[in-house]
Amino acid sequence: xxxxxxxxxxxxxxxxxxxxxxxxxxxxxxxxxxxxxxxxxxxxxxxxxxxxxxxxxxxxxxxxxxxxxxxxxxxxxxxxxxxxxxxxxxxxxxxxxxxxxxxxxxxxxxxxxxxxxxxxxxxxxxxxxxxxxxxxxxxxxxxxxxxxxxxxxxxxxxxx
Numbered sequence: 767x768x769x770x771x772x773x774x775x776x777x778x779x780x781x782x783x784x785x786x787x788x789x790x791x792x793x794x795x796x797x798x799x800x801x802x803x804x805x806x807x808x809x810x811x812x813x814x815x816x817x818x819x820x821x822x823x824x825x826x827x828x829x830x831x832x833x834x835x836x837x838x839x840x841x842x843x844x845x846x847x848x849x850x851x852x853x854x855x856x857x858x859x860x861x862x863x864x865x866x867x868x869x870x871x872x873x874x875x876x877x878x879x880x881x882x883x884x885x886x887x888x889x890x891x892x893x894x895x896x897x898x899x900x901x902x903x904x905x906x907x908x909x910x911x912x913x914x915x916x917x918x919x920x921x922x923x924x925x926x
Contacts, residue, residue, distance in 0.1 A: 852892050860879070
């Protein structure tokens with residue numbers, strides 16, 4: 767697993783694999799918006815640690831945090847998906863992208879996605895993909911500005 771990777775042109779931000787003790791900060795960021803506030807629970811809920819342990823043990827999953835001044839200010843999960851399409855190409859799925867409220871509007875999200883795309887290239891992925899809730903229109907504009915195309919319609923079925 768990767769640890770303490772410094773983005774060369776962004777001296778004040780470090781991207782690294784999340785540690786168990788980062789989980790409360792990550793959960794707090796997941797809950798810090800109208801959608802997340804409805805679906806997240808207490809950061810100390812043991813289900814979060816169980817999920818973290820599973821992600822951390824899987825070589826095809828990476829929970830990444832952006833750290834600034836010793837504080838976690840951003841997070842995202844990268845999952846590497848094998849597939850037969852595109853000649854068996856691996857793709858990177860970016861999920862749960864969040865920037866701490868104190869760091870919003872400073873370009874951190876752009877840095878995070880750029881870092882994730884570079885990470886996917888390093889692994890040999892043929893594509894990076896992500897989904898965004900239809901109500902997050904600002905996020906849609908943001909991803910479009912980074913070159914992502916809204917090329918597919920996504921569907922979800924809630925099971926619980």
